[in-house]
Amino acid sequence: MSTSAAGTVDRRRLPRDWSRAVAWTAGAVILLVVVAAVFAPLLAPHNPNALNLNEAFSAPTARYPLGADASGRDLLSRLLYGARPALLGPTLAVLLATMLGTVVAVASAWFGGLADRVISRLLDLLFAFPPLLLALLVAATFGAGFTTSILAVGIAEVPYIARVIRTEAIRQRKRPYIEGSLVQGLPGVAIIWRHLLPNVAPTVFTQMTLSFGYVIVNLAAVSFLGLGVQAPTADWGSMVSEGQSSLVQGYPQESLYASACIIVVVVAFTVFGDWVAARMEARR
Amino acid sequence: MNDALLAVRGLRMSIDIPGSRERRDVLLGVDLEIAAGEALALIGESGSGKSLTARSILRLLPEGARMEGDILFRGTSVPGMDRRQLRSYRSSDVSMVFQDPRAHLDPTRTIGDFLVETLRACREMPRREAYSKAVELLDDVRITNPGRRMSQYPHELSGGTLQRVMIASALAPEPALLLADEPTTALDVTVQAEVVRILTELRTERNLAMLFITHDVDLAEVACDRAAVMYAGRIVEKQVASLLPSSAGHPYTIGLMNSRPELGRRAERLQPLAGRPLSAYEAPAGCAFADRCALVIGKCRQDPPPPLRRLPSTVAACHRAEDARALLTPATAAAPAPPASPPGTSATAALIEVRNVSRVFQARGSFRRAPIVAVDDVSFTVEQGDSLAIVGESGSGKTSMARMLVGLERPTSGTISIDGQRRHGRRLGTLDRAESARKIQIVFQDPYASLDPRQTVGAAITEALRLSGATDKSGLPGRTRDLMHLVGLNADLADRYPRRLSGGQRQRVAIARALAPEPEVLVLDEPVASLDVSIQAQILNVLAQLRRELAVTYVFITHDLSVVRQVADTVLVMHHGKIAERGLVTQVLENPQTDYTRTLLASVPSRMPTAAGAETAGLASPMVTDVAARG
Numbered sequence: 001m002s003t004s005a006a007g008t009v010d011r012r013r014l015p016r017d018w019s020r021a022v023a024w025t026a027g028a029v030i031l032l033v034v035v036a037a038v039f040a041p042l043l044a045p046h047n048p049n050a051l052n053l054n055e056a057f058s059a060p061t062a063r064y065p066l067g068a069d070a071s072g073r074d075l076l077s078r079l080l081y082g083a084r085p086a087l088l089g090p091t092l093a094v095l096l097a098t099m100l101g102t103v104v105a106v107a108s109a110w111f112g113g114l115a116d117r118v119i120s121r122l123l124d125l126l127f128a129f130p131p132l133l134l135a136l137l138v139a140a141t142f143g144a145g146f147t148t149s150i151l152a153v154g155i156a157e158v159p160y161i162a163r164v165i166r167t168e169a170i171r172q173r174k175r176p177y178i179e180g181s182l183v184q185g186l187p188g189v190a191i192i193w194r195h196l197l198p199n200v201a202p203t204v205f206t207q208m209t210l211s212f213g214y215v216i217v218n219l220a221a222v223s224f225l226g227l228g229v230q231a232p233t234a235d236w237g238s239m240v241s242e243g244q245s246s247l248v249q250g251y252p253q254e255s256l257y258a259s260a261c262i263i264v265v266v267v268a269f270t271v272f273g274d275w276v277a278a279r280m281e282a283r284r
Numbered sequence: 285m286n287d288a289l290l291a292v293r294g295l296r297m298s299i300d301i302p303g304s305r306e307r308r309d310v311l312l313g314v315d316l317e318i319a320a321g322e323a324l325a326l327i328g329e330s331g332s333g334k335s336l337t338a339r340s341i342l343r344l345l346p347e348g349a350r351m352e353g354d355i356l357f358r359g360t361s362v363p364g365m366d367r368r369q370l371r372s373y374r375s376s377d378v379s380m381v382f383q384d385p386r387a388h389l390d391p392t393r394t395i396g397d398f399l400v401e402t403l404r405a406c407r408e409m410p411r412r413e414a415y416s417k418a419v420e421l422l423d424d425v426r427i428t429n430p431g432r433r434m435s436q437y438p439h440e441l442s443g444g445t446l447q448r449v450m451i452a453s454a455l456a457p458e459p460a461l462l463l464a465d466e467p468t469t470a471l472d473v474t475v476q477a478e479v480v481r482i483l484t485e486l487r488t489e490r491n492l493a494m495l496f497i498t499h500d501v502d503l504a505e506v507a508c509d510r511a512a513v514m515y516a517g518r519i520v521e522k523q524v525a526s527l528l529p530s531s532a533g534h535p536y537t538i539g540l541m542n543s544r545p546e547l548g549r550r551a552e553r554l555q556p557l558a559g560r561p562l563s564a565y566e567a568p569a570g571c572a573f574a575d576r577c578a579l580v581i582g583k584c585r586q587d588p589p590p591p592l593r594r595l596p597s598t599v600a601a602c603h604r605a606e607d608a609r610a611l612l613t614p615a616t617a618a619a620p621a622p623p624a625s626p627p628g629t630s631a632t633a634a635l636i637e638v639r640n641v642s643r644v645f646q647a648r649g650s651f652r653r654a655p656i657v658a659v660d661d662v663s664f665t666v667e668q669g670d671s672l673a674i675v676g677e678s679g680s681g682k683t684s685m686a687r688m689l690v691g692l693e694r695p696t697s698g699t700i701s702i703d704g705q706r707r708h709g710r711r712l713g714t715l716d717r718a719e720s721a722r723k724i725q726i727v728f729q730d731p732y733a734s735l736d737p738r739q740t741v742g743a744a745i746t747e748a749l750r751l752s753g754a755t756d757k758s759g760l761p762g763r764t765r766d767l768m769h770l771v772g773l774n775a776d777l778a779d780r781y782p783r784r785l786s787g788g789q790r791q792r793v794a795i796a797r798a799l800a801p802e803p804e805v806l807v808l809d810e811p812v813a814s815l816d817v818s819i820q821a822q823i824l825n826v827l828a829q830l831r832r833e834l835a836v837t838y839v840f841i842t843h844d845l846s847v848v849r850q851v852a853d854t855v856l857v858m859h860h861g862k863i864a865e866r867g868l869v870t871q872v873l874e875n876p877q878t879d880y881t882r883t884l885l886a887s888v889p890s891r892m893p894t895a896a897g898a899e900t901a902g903l904a905s906p907m908v909t910d911v912a913a914r915g
Contacts, residue, residue: 175733176728176730177737179726179728180734180798182692182717183721184725184751184797185718185721185752185801195739198736198738199737
């Protein structure tokens with residue numbers, strides 16, 4: 001609080017513009033990654049899987065702008081192609097987790113009582129396993145691969161999404177507009193579909209953007225452990241893992257670039273998601 | 285005038301709108317003076333700026349606020365204070381009491397901790413001394429068994445006791461001025477009466493000045509010496525509190541008083557103010573009240589807002605203040621007397637029959653806690669066309685009763701029948717959901733929560749109509765318009781979302797929606813309790829008119845006896861889950877048979893003894909003269 005002129009008190013807020021600028025930058029990064037993933041075949045200078053053992057561990061050159069990996073594959077091309085599973089995987093996993101989580105949470109909130117207690121304890125059970133461990137368990141049971149890793153990571157994310165949505169759904173469930181619809185004779189399914197879901201949607205969306213960051217990391221970790229996308233398909237998580245052996249030989253590029261990509265995308269999604277969520281919250 | 289304890293001079297304030305470069309005016313020039321020991325009521329509806337005025341006296345400004353003008357406390361400028369001066373001013377000269385005491389107490393700490401900490405912070409005394417001082421303070425605010433209260437937690441005490449604790453803590457620094465922001469609004473009437481009485485006594489004992497913020501003109505009259513009425517960020521009238529009913533001169537003040545239902549009689553029709561209260565930023569050029577004023581003339585809209593000026597009987601900011609009193613007389617026509625037959629004696633079958641109903645809530649998660657009996661063996665009947673008020677304070681079980689009537693809760697024991705059909709149970713002859721919807725509907729208290737925020741007004745009403753099955757698809761738009769018209773809503777509002785409606789408009793939508801299935805009974809759970817005074821009258825009029833036109837039966841849940849008089853024929857007084865008294869409204873209000881009803885009646889502000897008493901030195905009051913002198 002500052003006193004400018006006698007008798008005038010000003011209490012201004014801090015400039016808010018920077019938070020918006022940061023969010024827009026994050027949005028731009030996301031857009032860039034999406035473009036890279038979609039247009040990878042056009043943008044990539046080489047076939048990401050083309051071997052050229054003569055150029056193994058090549059330093060950045062005009063031919064290989066970011067250098068090449070142990071098998072002489074172009075790193076830039078592999079990073080560009082790697083953006084595809086890096087975006088598609090988390091998107092599918094988050095969608096899966098959101099659908100399951102919302103159904104479970106809304107059922108729990110709507111029926112209450114015994115149903116709520118049983119569902120909540122089951123969620124607690126899932127919480128007890130670290131998500132990565134759970135994902136590994138699923139992947140190990142059903143075999144490695146892109147689809148299983150998505151299923152695994154998605155299911156592991158369900159309790160985190162369900163818990164938050166359940167709380168919000170219970171809050172909305174008790175509000176008079178829902179109770180009024182009950183008195184109006186609207187069937188439960190219709191109330192959930194027409195009134196409850198639209199009103200928990202902002203929470204669902206917020207939770208999705210938060211989960212996205214976690215899911216990217218989890219999927220990359222699953223890939224790193226060799227249970228996700230299988231060789232030779234380019235994938236950032238597998239690249240970190242493959243580049244590991246050459247780290248000690250003094251060629252850190254592959255692991256370094258792939259990790260950097262993961263970090264940048266995670267940060268971008270988190271920042272952008274936070275900002276969108278805050279705006280949705282403010283508009284309510 | 286330097287002998288005023290507090291003087292607010294030309295206070296203006298504007299606030300940044302988050303996320304835009306816009307600023308909104310919230311105060312447009314407030315002048316106030318409070319003498320030592322004097323109680324000034326600041327009366328206004330939502331958005332008038334009354335709370336902001338009080339907060340700016342403590343320099344507690346909202347984020348993004350810019351303030352102009354001066355506030356002088358004992359001649360020292362509050363805006364000009366440095367950090368140290370401000371701290372000592374806030375901690376020892378002026379104290380504030382808020383509406384919700386529970387929000388201002390740490391639930392994990394005892395009352396004793398709280399008071400001792402407050403005392404030590406403002407008076408730097410040893411712990412032992414602070415403790416005994418705290419007990420003394422609790423005793424001063426008439427808390428029984430203060431020693432025991434010291435070791436209790438906020439959740440163990442009632443709202444009224446907590447508000448007294450807050451008052452005790454406000455008194456700890458022995459301030460010269462107490463700012464009380466709607467301190468009794470969240471409390472039951474009987475508790476409100478008690479808190480007002482305590483405040484009045486404390487003020488006399490301690491020569492404490494008070495700024496009492498309220499929306500209730502009756503309460504201002506009994507609790508304060510003088511009153512200032514605010515509208516859209518300006519003071520529009522200053523008057524001796526006890527003279528408000530006889531000498532108020534601003535059409536707004538008169539309108540506020542005329543729109544209140546009276547405890548003593550039922551008006552044929554209340555005289556609500558048109559429209560809704562405006563905030564400063566929405567105010568048109570000229571007089572902000574012009575659009576709602578019955579006496580508006582060309583000058584009101586063209587000229588800049590009229591300044592406060594001195595009149596023979598009042599100080600008002602109005603071009604028409606001389607004539608207002610004569611032209612704006614309250615409705616004189618009393619309503620026709622309600623049917624004289626006492627309830628439950630007519631030969632027709634009861635529409636609602638409640639028999640030995642109890643509702644018990646099992647406290648969860650604790651073995652020791654006793655179950656809470658919300659409704660305890662209650663029986664009554666409601667006949668076709670009746671209007672029954674269920675009146676009671678918080679915890680009386682009135683809301684549980686309403687919820688059981690519409691089927692949102694089940695009675696623990698006993699039966700409820702509607703039109704001969706059992707409300708609950710699996711046997712044949714039990715109401716199903718669709719039947720129930722056509723028999724009985726409910727309107728809730730909070731108009732902000734009773735509409736789906738993601739559904740337009742038209743969609744909400746149409747949905748209810750479609751469910752009722754009474755209208756075929758092609759008739760839906762027409763019926764929707766009819767219903768909106770019926771509750772006094774303009775048809776262009778159909779495309780709006782609830783967030784773009786005022787509280788009164790939302791409550792009309794909720795009523796229209798409840799009427800869509802053409803129910804025989806409408807349960808109204810405190811339908812006007814969260815609305816501004818001028819809007820309450822509009823809604824009560826709509827309800828009265830609907831009853832005449834549709835012959836719908838009302839069950840009206842309320843805490844407000846004046847409202848009971850206005851809307852109900854028979855009344856049921858509930859206390860601790862039981863029926864304390866029942867009968868015709870006229871009988872119960874005029875000749876109460878139980879002590880509880882008598883206490884309830886005596887706690888209504890218009891029946892309370894006034895604080896000022898004989899202190900009607902009239903307009904010789906220093907402030908009035910001063911304001912007039914400064915024009």
